[in-house]
Amino acid sequence: MRSLRKRPRSDNLANQKRSHSTSYGRYIYLSILIVMATSLANYMWGDLIMLRGDGLVLRDKAILAASYTSRVEEIFVEEGQTVNKGDVLMHIESSEQLERLADLSTQQADLTQRAAEFKLRMQIANRLLPLAKQREAQTTKLLGVVDDLQRKGNLTTSRYEEILKSSFDASSHLVQLTVDLDMLSGQIGSLEAAREDAAVALEKLKAHYSDGKITASVSGTIGTEVPSPGAVYRTGDPMLSIYAGEAYILMYLPRRYLFSIEPGMAVDVSNGRTNVAGVIDSILPLSDALPKEFQNSFKPMQRNQLARIKLQDQPIFPVYEKVRISRPYW
Structure with missing residues (x-):
């Protein structure tokens, strides 16, 4: 019998060099571990060494309430309109x-x-x-x-x-x-x-x-709730609100930190689009529950001490907008 194919002998095979391949999967795995560890450490202990807090943009608010039972006949302003002290806002009638x-x-x-x-x-x-x-x-x-x-x-x-x-x-x-x-x-x-x-x-x-002429008691911006002609208000019912004065930030301080927070401390205020420099004007001897938009669903309701931040520049921050406060490190 004669073989159809010649097979090489196993005792005289030529040495073969093993090819070397880069292990990118290992690097990706280690990077994911590092990111997860850093995120966990930041979540657990980040507030101890970095100033991070939530705040609301506020302005002084003047509320015009009905001094007697009245009916709105005409309204001369709209939401967000800027008015001066003494401007006629609406005309009412009271029998x-x-x-x-x-x-x-x-x-x-x-x-x-x-x-x-x-x-x-x-x-x-x-x-x-x-x-x-x-x-x-x-x-x-x-x-x-x-x-x-x-x-x-x-x-x-x-x-x-x-x-x-x-x-x-x-x-x-x-x-x-x-x-x-x-x-x-x-x-x-x-x-x-x-x-x-x-x-x-x-x-x-x-x-x-x-x-029946209702005039503005202060200069400022009309709030979002504006009465309509024909609306009837009883004594004490708020009819209109005017936001006056410069905007400021009401900050909810962190519950724990290893650094000192004092009046005069420089901070950065951001709403996600604009960054503005500010200074802590005063630390109020008050605490309040965090608004719902600041609450963590996995934590019980928290109460934080309040601080007032004065903005060095007056940006166009809407009233009651949520902002983030941090500390500049450079």
């Missing part, structure tokens, strides 16, 4: 205030009329007083003569009684006029004081109502 204005006007008119009547009575009394004094003096003098005639028997009893009655009426009239003058003087003084109080109250109410 309650209009009734009070009418009542005060009627009351003032009544007091004025009563004061005029009392003054007229006082003028009449002042003119009658000299005549009453003269009559009282004449009847007193006549009564002395009549007494002499009565003692001598030259005057009848009925006539003497008539003269006595006339003298009594004259004295009574004089006393009545004197008392009326004193009483009218006091009543006119009280009415004048009441009328002045009513006039002052009426003017204050008119100024407060101001024909």
Whole structure:
């Protein structure tokens, strides 16, 4: 038999060189381990050595609340509009205030009329007083003569009684006029004081109502909630808000850290698009629960101490925007 293929012998095979290949998988695996270890260390102990905190962009807020039950007739502003102090924001109408204005006007008119009547009575009394004094003096003098005639028997009893009655009426009239003058003087003084109080109250109410014009108490930006025409507000209900003053950051400090955080410390503020330099203006002696957008679903609700950050530049940060605060290290 003869083989069809010649096979090499195993005892005389030529030496073969093993090819060398780069182990990229090992490097990738080690890199993933390093990244995971670094992330875990940063999550567990990063706050101890690096300043990282959450904050909200805030501005001073002035709320315009309804002082009385009112209905919005016209609105002259919109959300985000910039207004100056004294600008007319809306026009309202209040039947309650209009009734009070009418009542005060009627009351003032009544007091004025009563004061005029009392003054007229006082003028009449002042003119009658000299005549009453003269009559009282004449009847007193006549009564002395009549007494002499009565003692001598030259005057009848009925006539003497008539003269006595006339003298009594004259004295009574004089006393009545004197008392009326004193009483009218006091009543006119009280009415004048009441009328002045009513006039002052009426003017204050008119100024407060101001024909239903609501003006801005501060200069700033109109908030997101703007009333619509026809809306009705009860006493104390907020109608409009104005954000005034410069923007600042209310920062929620970390719960633990190994470095000192003091007023005057420089920080960086970022909203993901813009970075702005800031300075910690004050550390407030207050703590508050983190807003929902800052809470961690895997941790219980936290309370952090608050700090106020003053921005060196005033960027266009929307109010209530969430920002991240860190410490510059270069």
